[in-house]
Each structure stands twice: as C-alpha cells, then as structure tokens.
Amino acid sequence: MILASVVSQAGELPYFWQAPEATDREAFLAEPMPAAIQVVPTELEGPVFANAEGKTLYIWPLRGLRNGAVGDRRNTASTCEGTIYRETAGLMSPYPPGYLLPEADLRRPCEALWPPVLAATDAKPIGKWTLVPRANGLKQWAYDGFPVYTSDLDRTAGDVLGGRRYEERRGGSETGALRFAIGPLPDVPAELEVRSSNTGRMLVNRKGFTVYASKSDARGVSHCKAECLKTWAPVLAPQLAREHGEWSVLERSPGILQWVYRGQPLYIYLPEAGAESRGGQVTGNDEPGWYSVFTQRALPPPQPFTVHDVRMGQVLADANGKTVYLYHCNDDALDQQSCNHPSSPQAYRMAVCGNGDAVLCLEMFPYVTAAAGASSPSRLWSVMTIDEKTGRLAEVGQPGAIQVWAYRDRPVYTFGRDRPGGTDADAWGEFNGYRNGFKAFWLRDDYRANAFGP
Amino acid sequence: MSFHSTSSLAISLRVNPLSVRRSLAAMCVVLSLTAQPAKAGELREATSTLRDGRIGYVLTHRYYSLYETEGGKAECPQGFNDGPREQFKKLYPPGKKLSVIDAQLQWEGSQWHPSTSKYRLPFHEGQGRISFGLNLDGKVGAEDFLSPTGEPGIDNEFYRAIACIDSFRVGGSLYNFENTFLQQYPDSRLLIELTQVDDLVNDEEVIVTTYRGMNPLLSDASGKHYLPGGTQRVDLRWSKDYVFKLKGKIVDGVLTTDPIDWIMVPWAMTANVTAFQEFRGMRLKLKVTPERAEGLMAGFIDVQRWHHALNTNLSTHHMSYGRVSSPSVVAALARLADGYPDQTGRNTAISASVDLKMVQVYLVHPTSKADLISSNR
Numbered sequence: 001m002i003l004a005s006v007v008s009q010a011g012e013l014p015y016f017w018q019a020p021e022a023t024d025r026e027a028f029l030a031e032p033m034p035a036a037i038q039v040v041p042t043e044l045e046g047p048v049f050a051n052a053e054g055k056t057l058y059i060w061p062l063r064g065l066r067n068g069a070v071g072d073r074r075n076t077a078s079t080c081e082g083t084i085y086r087e088t089a090g091l092m093s094p095y096p097p098g099y100l101l102p103e104a105d106l107r108r109p110c111e112a113l114w115p116p117v118l119a120a121t122d123a124k125p126i127g128k129w130t131l132v133p134r135a136n137g138l139k140q141w142a143y144d145g146f147p148v149y150t151s152d153l154d155r156t157a158g159d160v161l162g163g164r165r166y167e168e169r170r171g172g173s174e175t176g177a178l179r180f181a182i183g184p185l186p187d188v189p190a191e192l193e194v195r196s197s198n199t200g201r202m203l204v205n206r207k208g209f210t211v212y213a214s215k216s217d218a219r220g221v222s223h224c225k226a227e228c229l230k231t232w233a234p235v236l237a238p239q240l241a242r243e244h245g246e247w248s249v250l251e252r253s254p255g256i257l258q259w260v261y262r263g264q265p266l267y268i269y270l271p272e273a274g275a276e277s278r279g280g281q282v283t284g285n286d287e288p289g290w291y292s293v294f295t296q297r298a299l300p301p302p303q304p305f306t307v308h309d310v311r312m313g314q315v316l317a318d319a320n321g322k323t324v325y326l327y328h329c330n331d332d333a334l335d336q337q338s339c340n341h342p343s344s345p346q347a348y349r350m351a352v353c354g355n356g357d358a359v360l361c362l363e364m365f366p367y368v369t370a371a372a373g374a375s376s377p378s379r380l381w382s383v384m385t386i387d388e389k390t391g392r393l394a395e396v397g398q399p400g401a402i403q404v405w406a407y408r409d410r411p412v413y414t415f416g417r418d419r420p421g422g423t424d425a426d427a428w429g430e431f432n433g434y435r436n437g438f439k440a441f442w443l444r445d446d447y448r449a450n451a452f453g454p
Numbered sequence: 455m456s457f458h459s460t461s462s463l464a465i466s467l468r469v470n471p472l473s474v475r476r477s478l479a480a481m482c483v484v485l486s487l488t489a490q491p492a493k494a495g496e497l498r499e500a501t502s503t504l505r506d507g508r509i510g511y512v513l514t515h516r517y518y519s520l521y522e523t524e525g526g527k528a529e530c531p532q533g534f535n536d537g538p539r540e541q542f543k544k545l546y547p548p549g550k551k552l553s554v555i556d557a558q559l560q561w562e563g564s565q566w567h568p569s570t571s572k573y574r575l576p577f578h579e580g581q582g583r584i585s586f587g588l589n590l591d592g593k594v595g596a597e598d599f600l601s602p603t604g605e606p607g608i609d610n611e612f613y614r615a616i617a618c619i620d621s622f623r624v625g626g627s628l629y630n631f632e633n634t635f636l637q638q639y640p641d642s643r644l645l646i647e648l649t650q651v652d653d654l655v656n657d658e659e660v661i662v663t664t665y666r667g668m669n670p671l672l673s674d675a676s677g678k679h680y681l682p683g684g685t686q687r688v689d690l691r692w693s694k695d696y697v698f699k700l701k702g703k704i705v706d707g708v709l710t711t712d713p714i715d716w717i718m719v720p721w722a723m724t725a726n727v728t729a730f731q732e733f734r735g736m737r738l739k740l741k742v743t744p745e746r747a748e749g750l751m752a753g754f755i756d757v758q759r760w761h762h763a764l765n766t767n768l769s770t771h772h773m774s775y776g777r778v779s780s781p782s783v784v785a786a787l788a789r790l791a792d793g794y795p796d797q798t799g800r801n802t803a804i805s806a807s808v809d810l811k812m813v814q815v816y817l818v819h820p821t822s823k824a825d826l827i828s829s830n831r
Contacts, residue, residue: 066771088554093771094539100553172725174769286691311692311720312641312728332554347555355563355570356555421695427727427766430562435769439726446668446692447641448726 015285016199016307016443018297020377026194026201026295027245028184032127034119034141039184042158043379044298045165046194046201048183049143051117051150054157056181058114059146059166060336063177066093070336071177074145077132080110085333092176092332092435101333102345110335114149114162114179116140143182151179153341153409158379161409164453165196174431175454176330186295187245189259191235192266195280198442198453200297203261208279209272211235213264215289220250222258222265231287233273234258235266261293281446299378302405304371310423313444313451318368321420325365325413325438328429328454339436340410342384346391348436352429358389365413365425365438367404374403382406413438426450503682503744503814507651511747511812513644514671514680515633518622519586519750519807520613521602529580530618537621537777538770541575565765565780568788577782579790580617585610587807588752590713590735590793597792612755612806615786621776628768628776635723637680642720643667644696645686646738646747647817648709654742655707662700662711662738665817666693666720672815682745682814690820696720696730704742713737713753721763724772729763732756734794734803740810747812754793754803761787 018024026046028039033049037057040050049057060080062071068091072079086104090097101107119131119139131139132147141148151162166180186194186201192211194201203211212232216223224232237249237257249257250265259266269284284290301316305324308317316324329339329348339348347356354360370383384406387394391411394401404411415425415438429437434454442450503509523529536544538561546557564571585599587610594607601608621628636642645665651657665688672684690697695718702711713735721731736753761784764773773780791801 088558094542094774095558095770096548098551099557100551102553102555174725283691309692310728311695311730313692347559351555351559351563352566355567356559357570360567360570423728424762427729428566431769431771432725432727432766434725436562440728445726446689448639450726 015291016297017300017378018200018294020299024294024296027187029187031184032129034123034126034129036119037117037129037141040157042160042181044200045160045181045196046183046186046296048160048165048181049148050157055150055154056158056160056162057117057143057148058151058162058179059143059148059182060114060177060179061146061166063173065091065173065177067091069177070334072147075130075132075142078116078134078140078147078149080114080116080147080149080335081135082109082111083335084109085335088332089334090332092431095332097332099332101331102347107337110337113152113337115152117148117150148182149179167196172434172454174434175328176332176435177336178330178454187247188295189237189241189247191237191259194295195452197451199451200294203266203293203295204279205235205268207273209268210280210282210284211293212267212269212284212290213261213293214267215291217265219263220248220260220265222250222252224265224267231270232267232284232290233270235268264293266293280449280452282444282451283446285444298380301378301407302370302374302376302381304368304374304405307443308421310421310440312447313442315423316441316443317420318414322414322418323423323425324368324441325415325425325428326407326441327410327413327438328434329436342386342391342393342411349391352437358391361391362388364416366416367402368412368414370403370405372403374405380408382409384409384411386411407441412441503816504651504654508647508649508817509651509654509742509744510645510647510686510815510817511742512667512671512684512686512815513642513810513812514637515809515811516636517629517633517809518612518616519610519752519809520617520623521582521585522617522623526618526623528584529582530578531581532578532618534618534620535578535777535779535782536575537779538774540777541573541779541782544575545573562770565770568761568781568784571781571785573781575779575782577779577786578618579614579786585613585807586750586809587613587805588737588739588750590737590752590754590805609792609805610752610807611790611792612787612804615783615790615804619776619778619783621773621778626776628778631772631775632723637671639722640668640670641666641722641728643669643686644720645688645815645817646812648702648742651704654704654744657704660702660704660709662702662709664696664698664700664717664719665689666696667815667817672813680813684813684815685818686815687818688820693720700738702738707741707743708749709738709740709742709747711738717753719751721767723767724769727766729767730759731763732759738810740812745814747810747814749810750807751810752807753805755806756794756803757784757787757791758802760804 028047036052039047060071062073088099119141128144130142132142134140153161160181163179195204237259241249246262248260272281282292304319306317327340331337331339353365385394385396385401386404387400388402423440425438426440427433433439445451587608589607590609599608616622620626645667647663649661651660667686668689669686672681698717700711700714717733717736719731722729733753740747740749791804794803795801
C-alpha cells in the first residue's frame with residue numbers, strides 16, 4: 001500500500017486562507033435598498049445584506065424534495081409562520097408522513113427561529129426589494145421575490161450561522177429545503193463569477209473554470225508568453241471593458257485585452273478547461289507559482305488543525321491528522337427546521353452515530369476537544385462547552401461537560417475508525433450525509449464538488 | 455516474454471438467458487477463444503496500441519457476476535427480497551402512531567450499526583449450484599458452484615447474498631446506477647496498464663498495474679458506447695492508494711493474474727462520495743485485445759468495507775428503488791462470508807466475482823517533476 005498523505009499546519013497554506021492581517025474584502029455592486037437594510041462584510045460569505053442591527057438576512061427559496069416542494073415561492077407571502085408542527089411531512093423518501101417529531105413539546109414555530117424582516121406600514125418597494133403581506137396583516141420585505149428573514153442563531157453583525165450564501169445551483173434535494181444568506185452582486189466583469197467555496201469566494205469564468213494568477217507576473221504586466229500560453233489562457237476582456245475599482249486590463253497584443261484583478265493578470269488553466277471539464281477543479285495550484293484567485297478568503301483555522309491529503313483532494317484534519325467532519329441535519333416537518341445545532345434535538349445525530357447509544361456515538365464520532373484557553377483568529381471557529389453524553393450545550397464545570405471546537409457554531413468531530421488520510425465518515429448518515437449525517441471538511445476536491453459545500 | 459500455444463481455451467463469463475427480453479443483457483457475452491497462432495512480431499506490427507511493451511485500459515462497465523434464469527425461478531424460488539419500503543411497512547404498519555425516533559431513526563441506526571440492530575427479517579439467499587466466478591481456493595468443495603460451462607469449484611458466496619435482490623440483477627436500478635456514475639464521474643476511473651508485454655496473445659509474464667485516471671471516457675457520437683483510443687492522465691497526486699501491481703500471463707489472448715493479497719478499488723457513486731472496495735486474494739481473468747479487455751475480477755470482498763460503500767454511496771431512498779435492504783444484505787454477507795477469518799475465527803470476507811468491461815486508452819503518466827511538486831505540497 002502506498003500512502004499519499006501530507007500533514008502540515010493549516011496556517012502554512014495561504015492558498016486556502018488569507019493571513020489574519022490581510023484586508024481583502026469583496027467589492028460589490030451598489031443597488032437601491034430600503035433605508036433599514038445595510039450591507040455588512042462577513043468572513044466567509046462576502047458582503048451580505050443585514051437589518052439595521054447588522055443581523056444577516058436570509059431567504060428560504062422553494063426546493064423540490066423527493067415527495068414534494070417546500071419553502072417560499074417567489075412573489076408570494078411567507079410560509080414560515082406561527083404554526084408549531086408536531087409531525088413529519090413525508091417529504092423525504094422513503095419514510096411516510098405523520099411521525100411525531102422529537103421533542104415536539106419544546107418545538108418553536110418557524111417565525112421564532114426565522115424572524116421575518118418587517119417593513120414599516122408606509123414602506124415602498126425599491127429596486128429588487130418588494131413587500132409581501134404576512135398573515136397578521138404586517139408587511140415583510142422580500143428580495144428578488146423571496147420573503148426575507150433573520151436567524152435566531154446570529155448574535156452579532158457578520159454572523160452567518162443560519163445558512164450559506166445563496167447561489168442558484170447551491171445544494172440539492174438531499175439537504176432538505178435550506179435557508180440561504182443573501183447579498184449584493186459581486187463587482188466582477190460579466191465574463192466572471194464568484195463561487196463560494198468552503199474557504200472563500202473564488203473567481204471562476206462563466207463556464208465554471210477556476211481563475212488563476214501567477215507570481216511571475218508583475219503588477220498589471222503578464223510574463224506568460226509563448227510556451228506558457230500552451231498551458232495558461234488569458235482571461236480575455238472585451239474591447240469595451242471598463243476599468244474601475246480593482247479591475248483593469250492589459251493589452252497583450254494590439255486589440256487583445258486581458259483582465260487584471262488587484263494588479264494580477266488572470267488566466268484559465270487549460271488542462272482544466274476542456275469541453276468536458278467539470279469545472280471547480282483547482283489543479284492549477286500544483287503548478288509552481290500559480291494560485292487560484294479569491295475576492296476574499298476566510299482566516300486560517302486555529303493552530304491545532306492541519307491539512308491532510310486524502311483520495312480526492314485535501315481535508316481539514318485535527319492535530320493527529322484525522323479528518324474533521326461537519327454534521328448536517330434538517331428535519332422533515334413542513335417548516336424544515338435544522339437539527340445540527342446543540343440547541344436542537346440530538347436524537348437524529350445519536351441515531352446515525354451510535355443507533356441511539358451515546359457511548360457508541362462518542363466512540364464512533366468523538367468531538368475535537370479544545371485545550372484550555374484555546375482561541376481562534378477566525379470568527380468562524382469558537383470553543384463550545386458541550387455535555388458529551390447528551391450533545392447539548394453545557395456550562396463550564398458542569399459534570400460531563402467538555403470544551404470542544406465548533407465551526408460556525410456547531411461542534412466538529414473526527415471518526416473513530418479513520419486512519420490518517422481516511423475519510424470513511426464522509427457521507428455517513430441519511431442522504432449521503434447531507435440530511436442527517438456527516439461530511440468531511442473538504443478544502444479541495446479535484447474529482448467532485450465537495451469543496452463547494454452543500 | 456512470449457510463447458506460443460496451440461491449445462484452445464474456453465472461458466465463460468456471463469450467460470444471460472434473458473438477453474432477448476431485456477436489452478441490457480446484450481452486454482453479457484460468452485467469450486469463446488480459440489487458438490490464434492500468430493507470430494509475436496506480426497502482432498506487434500498490427501497493434502499500434504501496444505507500444506514499448508505497454509498497453510492501457512480504462513473501466514467502462516462493472517457488474518457483479520450474477521447467473522440469472524427467467525424471473526429468477528431457479529435461483530429465487532421464493533421470490534425476490536423486500537427492500538426498505540416493504541420491510542419498513544412490515545415493521546411499522548400504517549395506522550399506529552409512531553415517532554421519528556421509534557421508526558425512521560431506528561431504521562437508520564440499524565443500517566449504520568448493524569451489530570446493534572434488533573431487526574430479524576426474512577431473507578432469501580440464491581439457490582442452485584450454478585454461478586459465474588472463479589475457483590479461488592483451488593479446491594472443489596461441497597458448497598462450491600459449477601460454472602455454466604460445467605467447471606467445478608467456483609467460489610462465489612456473494613452471489614448467494616445478492617442473487618435475489620432485484621437491484622443487482624440485469625436491468626435493476628443498481629445494475630444501471632453504478633455504471634451511470636462510474637461512466638459520468640472520474641472518481642471510480644479504474645485504469646490498468648500491462649507492461650513487459652511482448653505479445654498480446656501469448657506471453658508468459660506480464661505486469662498489471664492499477665491506477666486511477668482523471669479524464670472523461672471517450673464515447674461515440676451517441677454517448678452510449680465507449681471507444682478505444684482515448685487518453686487518461688494517471689493521477690498520482692491523490693490516487694497513490696490505488697496503485698497496485700499484479701503478476702500475470704497471457705494465454706491465447708486471456709490475461710490471468712496471480713492473486714494479490716489485498717487491493718483497494720475505487721467504487722464511488724452518487725453525489726460527492728468517496729467509497730472504495732477492499733478485495734483479498736483478488737485476481738483478474740480478462741480477454742485482452744488491442745481494443746478491449748473484458749472478463750472477471752474475482753476474489754474475497756471485505757464485508758465491512760462493502761457495507762460501508764453501500765451505505766455511503768446510497769441513501770435509504772436510493773436503496774428503496776431496487777429493494778436493497780442494507781441491514782438484511784449485510785447480515786447475509788456476514789453469515790455467508792467464507793474467507794480471511796479474524797482472530798476470533800469469524801470470516802471477514804466473502805468470495806465474489808465482478809464482470810469488467812474496459813477499452814484501450816493511452817495512459818499519460820505524471821512527470822517526475824510534477825510528482826515531486828505534488829509530494830511537497
């Protein structure tokens with residue numbers, strides 16, 4: 001057996017993360033907004049819309065699940081209201097509807113978990129912002145037709161704990177109907193897009209091919225010529241390209257313009273850009289001096305974490321090189337409440353990690369524990385106190401309480417059976433780990449789309 | 455090294471009595487090979503795909519070797535097995551108010567932790583004495599099968615476990631599903647490269663190396679048929695774990711390898727999964743031509759790994775399509791396992807056979823420079 005494993009400190013790999021002192025922030029296109037709405041920067045999702053208090057705004061777009069669709073339809077009133085659902089809806093095959101939900105007596109209504117963003121009685125539509133009525137007669141803001149909410153998980157400005165950034169293609173029916181953070185359009189040329197990866201906002205072209213830059217180039221000057229151009233294709237700009245903000249062009253030869261971002265000439269890696277390429281690969285980073293371009297990246301995770309080679313790419317690993325896993329969960333009620341937070345019912349996780357046996361769960365999926373006094377440069381990471389038997393939040397010093405690392409306010413785990421380099425718990429649980437289960441913390445996946453999250 | 459044989463050899467791969475009724479059965483073939491006296495020099499001349507003693511192939515189709523009669527009357531006289539929907543309905547009949555914890559999560563918990571499962575459900579094993587496969591232990595035992603052509607000593611207990619699960623049978627959902635994903639995504643892009651080949655018809659010693667490729671398959675304009683002559687980049691950045699070497703020989707165009715004690719074979723399906731299989735004592739028996747390689751991969755499948763691959767590849771929903779009950783089939787595999795006992799004497803692996811179809815490809819190996827970069831990052 002030939003092992004393909006490389007362990008390094010996460011902080012030594014700037015490709016994934018930006019240095020704590022870096023100030024890179026994604027520029028965005030200003031658009032008309034209600035006075036009570038603002039744009040706030042976030043570490044992972046770029047600029048997002050927020051209410052006057054700075055709380056991130058979310059939408060719940062209609063999602064077709066296996067046995068029906070659920071969520072909000074465009075230009076209609078919210079379906080997230082005051083009903084407390086006590087039974088499953090049977091939207092996720094193969095289980096029938098009508099089963100009693102766990103901890104139904106403690107269940108809160110959708111509108112308590114996702115407070116609607118209400119508008120003043122005299123509010124008027126502006127730009128993409130419109131108004132939809134709520135059942136109680138109040139008005140709710142909608143963006144691009146979808147009613148808008150905040151999340152009760154978010155505490156301070158810049159928190160995005162209720163969901164990832166909305167992208168048309170993001171997620172699938174496996175996840176359940178998720179909520180998504182919304183934000184303004186990134187300020188990128190029409191030839192390019194920004195795609196949210198698990199570590200930042202990456203530039204791709206309209207076909208989804210990763211955009212690169214070279215350390216060999218000087219500011220606004222390309223040194224990629226002749227032989228280099230057999231491997232790297234300049235990202236061409238139209239004759240009418242408008243230089244503005246962080247964007248400029250260089251003229252490679254008379255009439256041939258190339259986009260330049262923050263002084264870096266941009267390229268596509270031709271081995272990835274064949275007609276049959278799946279897109280989203282980042283193999284060009286293996287060419288010395290070349291790197292993927294992000295509008296902004298997250299800060300490195302805390303020191304104990306490492307990066308590990310696995311059989312499709314790279315994952316975040318603990319100090320011992322064991323792959324780190326995130327737990328995903330959405331229930332099957334009509335309001336699709338998430339169940340991946342320590343404040344939500346733990347019965348789902350307990351079932352897939354140990355068939356209801358808390359001890360087996362800890363053996364199969366131990367928490368990544370945090371040392372006393374541990375802290376993180378990235379606000380995506382925190383130390384959380386957990387009752388290891390119940391999986392619930394606990395007080396420091398409480399019997400059975402342990403300090404664990406949490407990512408986006410959810411504990412992270414390793415897998416008891418993994419060897420370093422293994423990802424045996426990736427896709428462990430319902431619907432390939434997306435519905436009630438575990439997915440590895442993917443940083444790079446050259447075979448599939450794992451690094452772009454659910 | 456080459457030699458010439460005038461003997462004839464017939465190997466039977468997959469014979470499907472349903473081939474007229476079910477179009478997919480057309481993929482199953484009987485390979486009858488007769489002696490083809492040929493001089494090595496002439497063959498090399500005509501075989502441009504064999505260069506410097508090397509030829510590569512990429513996997514295009516993979517099916518568990520299943521001997522089927524019409525409607526399963528011979529091998530499944532009690533009918534086919536229930537899947538999750540049917541079993542779930544029997545365990546938790548409609549009309550009784552139940553909770554998610556007592557029903558759905560009980561099922562999922564049993565699926566992921568079969569040793570803790572309390573379910574005891576009926577399961578139909580395949581009957582009869584005929585099966586495809588190879589004689590893995592060189593013996594002829596009472597439990598062994600006869601091949602359809604009458605060869606005794608065939609070891610394929612895996613066949614007993616899955617013969618009566620509709621999903622694995624010709625035209626079943628997994629029969630198709632596995633291959634759809636295998637063809638569409640490269641993470642199960644199994645490559646083999648034959649080296650030290652003097653003659654693709656008769657050569658007493660060749661080396662077979664397995665790799666994983668990263669490129670799409672080359673298809674015809676319909677997209678349904680895969681063609682020889684494509685190119686595959688050998689991935690040594692992430693796929694070193696899938697590199698294994700087997701010794702083999704070619705007799706009358708049939709490559710037979712020695713068994714390898716342990717091998718990992720990529721086996722991922724569905725969305726963003728990373729599954730693989732572990733085989734013990736695996737060997738290949740493939741008819742090789744300048745364009746194609748077709749035949750069997752047989753050995754002992756690690757039961758725990760197969761269970762893991764099944765569950766991570768397929769959700770309960772996906773398994774319901776073709777009536778695959780994970781708790782039941784895994785219990786059957788554990789019961790029928792016939793090789794590689796652990797310290798307690800419990801067998802950990804089960805004899806099995808898989809049909810492979812491959813087409814010739816040109817393999818592009820990474821340069822030493824690129825490999826160096828990879829290993830340093």
